[in-house]
Amino acid sequence: MKSLLLRNIREKVSSSSAVKLKHSLAVIDPPSLIDGEPEPAIAPVDPLLVIFDDYIKSRQSTAPNTKILHAQLLKTRLLQTQVGIADSLMDCYCKCGATGYALNLFDTAPQWSVFSWNILISGFNKKSLFLESWKHFCRMHKLGFDADEITYGSVISACTALRASWNGMQVYSLALRKGFRANGYVRAGMIDLLAKNHRFDDALRVFHDVSCENVVCWNAIIAGAVRNGENQIALDLFRQLCRHGTFLPNSFTFPCVLTACAVLEDLETGKMVQGWIIKCGNYDVYVNTSLSDLYAKCKDMEGAMKIFTRMRFRSVVSWTAMISGFVQLDDYISAVLLFKEMRSLGEEINTFTITSLLSASGRRGLTKTATQFHALIIKCGFDLDPAVGASLFNMYCKVGAVDSSELILEEMERMRNPNNHAVMISLHAQANDAERAVELFVSMLREGVRPDKYCTSSLLSVVNALSLGRQVHSHVIKSGLVFDVSVASSLFTMYSKCDSLEESYEIFGQICEKDNVSWTSMIAGFAKNNLPDEAVRLFRNMLLEGNSPDQSTFVAILTAICSLNSVHKGNEVHAKVIRLGFGEEITVGGALVMMYSRCGYLKLARRLLDSLPLWDDVACSSMISGYAQNGYIEEALLMFHKMLKANFAVDSFSISSVVQAVTLTNRLDIGTQLQSYAMKVGLDSNVAVGSSLVAMYSKFGSINECVKAFDQIDAPDLIGWTTMIMSYARHGIGEEALKLFELMKRKKMRPDPVTFVGVLSACSHSGLVEEGYFHFDSMVKDYGIEPNYRHYACMVDLLGRSGRIKEAERFVSNMPIKPNALVWETLLAACKLHGDIELGKLAAKKITECEPSDAGVYISLSNIYADLGQWGEVMNIRSSMKGAKVKKEPGWSVV
Template sequence: MFKSSIDSGSSTHGKLAHAHMIKTAFEPSLFLQNTLVNMYCKCGELDLAHQLFDKMPQRNLVSWNSLIAGYTGIGDYQNAVWVFNEARVSRLELNRFAYASILRVCAQTGNLELGRMIHGLVLTNGLGVRKVLLANALIQMYSKCGHVGQARLVFDYSEELDGVSWNSVITGYVQSGMTSEMMRLLVKMHRSRVGFSSYVLGSVLKSCCSNFVGCEEFGKMLHGCCVKLGWELDIVVGTALLDMYAKIGDLSEATTLFRIMPSKNVVMYNAMISGLFRSETLNNVYAKEALKLFAKMQIRGIKASNVTFSAIIKACNACQEYEYGKQMHAHICKRNLQYDEFIGSSLVELYSLLGSIKDGMKCFSSTTKRDIITWTSIIMAHAQSGEFEGALSLFCRLLESGPKPDEFTISIMLSVCADLAAARSGEQIQGYAIKSGIDKLIVVHNSLLSMYAKCGDIDSARLAFESTDSPDVVSWSVIICGSAQHGRSRDALSLFELMKDHQIAPNHITFLGVLTACSHGGLVEEGLKCFEGMTRDHGLTPNEKHCACIVDLLGRAGRLADAESFILDSGFAGVPVVWRALLSACRLHKDTVMGKLVGERVIELEPEAAASYVLLYNLYNDSGMEKSATKIRDLMKERGVKKEPGVSWIEVGNRVHSFMVGDKSHTSSTKIYARLEEMLEKIKKMGFTNESHVSDACEFEERQGSAVNHHSEKLAVTLGLISLPPSAPVRVMKNLRVCQDCHTIMKFLSKLEKREIILRDRIRFHHFREGFCSCGDYW
């Protein structure tokens, strides 16, 4: 009855027999008691086994071995070691089975120190490490602890070897990335006429995914070997082959293998679905193919695993099947798999793409085991949704929770600091990157360049760029675009020439930076020459942003007719952004005739964009056409088009302070307004008058009364002047273009306060020093 329970894995019959023994006061022999203990151990009921073991009046080696093996079998390694130590304390002479069990514990836990001690005890007790049982246990222990060299020594000096011995050493070489040694041993195994197993072939095929030299040819050779030996249709070998071809990018061969396999399990489906998600092949077609495979799994009744769901959610994200993704989320909750860290990170990405940070945070909170991928996903979700302060808060929680941020997390956080213009926070994150030793990685270094440039410190960005060992196209593009935005047009062009001298091929973003530099610097001929060379010399096709730069370049130079002709010939005549650039030029040169036609056209193309209405309104208002301006304003109200409110912010004392027009919510608002009024009175005595500039304010609601004096950027700059040390520059960011009134006032304030004021608006940076701006009033 006890052996019946051992064979079936169910303790029901054994318990009935045990109960009958107790009821009849039957006194079992030591043999029967050991069988009973073994039954409870094999059925996973270690509590009952241990209770019975403690009550045994007499125990022998079999008793102890059963209990050690039982704890090892259920993964309770701590108790397995405890029982082993108790057996040694009892001065019992342990045999090779006990030592083999405890060596398996060492292998599973990676406890090399204990494993070496057991090895020594085996040698001391003369149990014969050259015999197959202990030899295999030692080989597996050393291999799994990362000491495959010592495993090979045990292997070479063993008198008895079997397939497990060979497989263990080969697997150890695979896991250690020692492909040359692995291949030599595989050849030796074949010459020794030891038959390959599905396990060893699967392990070796796994090594072909590690991109060593000749891995593709070696993998195909192994495929031929599998076919010759009749293993290609084995589920383990077939899955390994499929995974290998998918990882080396041969999806055609992977699909063929998947199709011909007579039986498919969830692991094979997972391998095929995951194969469709390699970075080199991911697109909508493959993503939808993955969804079809999942549907076939459901039809065949194959139960999906957490790996399957994680891949399918990624497929939904890739092909924008968000509703399907929500259905998968419901399916995941039904299976109670929402706590898995890989599924959690995929769900966070799903809801961030949907713009639902709240739902993404719920998924994040429900994930009990959060690895760095899960943390990075939720931080990126906040960053992509513009929740920058939330991203910073989560990063602080990450540092407190344990997982170490990797280069991708640091890169995202530097981008967050760039968007917030939080230079001090960015410097602290840079310090963490240096301490962690990842600051030299190119992805971190490029983000650092961008952070300094976007925070208004182009000199630090240039120093960081010059310290880069091997700048790539991203590094060059970032520093060129940064120089352009800071008004250093000639520097941007010099860097572009230097980039070409270093044989770095420019991309679309590089040219966007160069054309922006030409536009902001009024370098018409240089800009046109660069635009022509984009296709002629580098084979790049300009997009609407490049064309908008050329329109802006010609428009600022007063060549409005040329700009219009360029649009009509560019192939982007139906794109609103290029016409909006021309409308902005019409406003600059007060050309109401062309401006009216262009404004009507751009509003027709993009009737919901507030920027077009505001530009046309300002054009009419600047030209004294109040009735036309009022009509545009009424048209906006009639169509329900709302302008984005102007917001400015400044970092002071590790905190970002935000302001809107006339904002009095700040705790220091009384001091801010008093200081601002004091400075306005002083600059009036210096010759400033705002009467001629009021019409240039960008916001409708800011044109009345004293509101023009309380624009958001003025309030932010004033807080900086009050709070920052006299030697520190005042860096303020704004989400809209700076108005002419504020631009003029900043020049006066920089001279009055003898301070550098750096103001970033939607278009560019303005560096105000001693009454002058870096843009040369050309913005």
């Protein structure tokens, strides 16, 4: 290449001599028309300057060729004598990326101009050496050179890239002082700087400071609005631009506006923008891609495909937008077919294409497809990308390939890529592996990597220990992330989950600008911690502060109202739902069905369910649960049957509700069918389904089936353990119940008051008095659970069954709370068993004081006298029942 350039130089020199000879002959031949007037002399053109001029115009500068020309210019001393040669040569060096040579040339130049400084600063910007741009601007300013609009615009761009908003504002102030207030290039750069530093209000002030006669400024402010999530403002600005009339939007304006329409899912405005695109004729690949993405985001894939098929040129972004659109519509087949077509045409793929496909492949039954995509990822070299690794992990989790998902985690950890830290913490959080997530977080801090808001929020989502949560909170305050809304929301959600609502609410109150996520999380926290009144109060405060609830907010508040069992408050929320246009939303409709069914308004709940445009599994499950809880067993079974016929994805909540309904009947055959179906769909290991099956078989007397159902549960929760303990207790297998209780404690499961009722019942049915006393004391001493009437009744029953009547009497007398009817009835039953008339009379008297109309008391005392043959006392009791107008309901049997 060097020899070729040198040969061209020699040829230019020789041909240039011939040209000069011809020119001289031409001048001699025709005589001068004006006598006495000398001919103007033609300055000779240096051939090297011709070559250099052609080289600059070619725009194909390379560092070696530029160095050759540089050497020739030095040799001929043209560089020192010709004005502007040094600047042009420096520009060539910058264009080919050789900024080091450009800087050396700049430092050896005999004189500098503002043009020289601009070339150097722009060259640094092109090579992303933004700090060098700033340093040389400071040097320029210190030496007294007056910058122009190009200089200020370039330096502000460098400050934008450096996220140095304060430096950029200083430069802009200097530009204003020098009279560049109305310059579009400078203002556009400042608007862009402020918008990218999340200071959109300041960017708007700069934009409105002077009447804008430059489309570049409009583009900058519209792009800034979209970047800061102010999509509605972006559309308003676009409408103002269209009304301006001085100039038209261009190919940079339309993609930003279409992105805002896509985020807002505003297809009507998008079609209006499309009309402007047709009017302006600005159809390029970026505009077309944004158009197809708009239609896809608005779920109009037919319109998106029309635009896509008419595109002359398609980029990887275009293909990916279409694939993502099909994925959002859950059209896995169309997404894969489009990807195959993309591959057959030889189009390149990127990480966004891969992650979109992986999210489509994450469903049960597609394990083979998932592994094929994984193989393609490895082949294309995307397996080292953290985002792709995270999508792979999620895909394998969704298809049920747990071993493969764990291998992905191990592989990502072996990469030791600092960028993987946040992704790995997020993945371990999704896998609910709090211990490993904390280890990675600590590792980040030790390696000097500063966790960002996403990483911190992911960690807080799995923290379930108050002490650890407070340590993370301290780090959040130290790092300044406490002012971020998402981190603050994660913080108070963590405290809420750790049953520290006071701290949770305190952090919530410290958030200056609460978004819908914050309000919804706090409302859900109150609802989860059995404080529905506080949830309702917070919802009202949210409305008073002018916030508009979204679907998630309505679901949270309706869940709280379910606990209140207040249909009046539910009606108020329902009215708000209709007023805000969420009446036909499936998730909100399902929550309303749940609320009305829990409150016992089943007809209203069913009418609301039938009015929904589509049924979903949540709404149907809520209806089934409502029917089951209110004793409408047949209706619950019919609704479940409809779900199966409609091919709904039956979840664990639906099956457990139906099983609970069957438990109220004597239809064990239906229960076994439900268990078979649960096994078929893989839900027999679910804790809710398993616990319901245990309770059902326990009620039907099949303790062996109880054990089998319990053993099938993957990870029993407290309800599951308690249900099995109660089943053992009900069947008199106390020792097994206590063994299971010990195993439960070894699994770090903390018992609650209901669990201890089961344990004490097991001791009672098996006559384990000492063990009963031990667990009764442990409940208070080890777990801080204050005994209630059911616990005292269990202890009285335990002592009574063991024949320790006097001890039972002393136990009742020493109770720290006044015994209620349940305790006295238990003591009365013990008196009947052992024939203790005097104590039985006392117990009966106490019961009648608590519940005067309880016929069972009279009957129990009558039976005691009858067993002892004291028939006169029996007749007296019968007479006293007539006097108190107490009637005994006649017994009956289905046998």
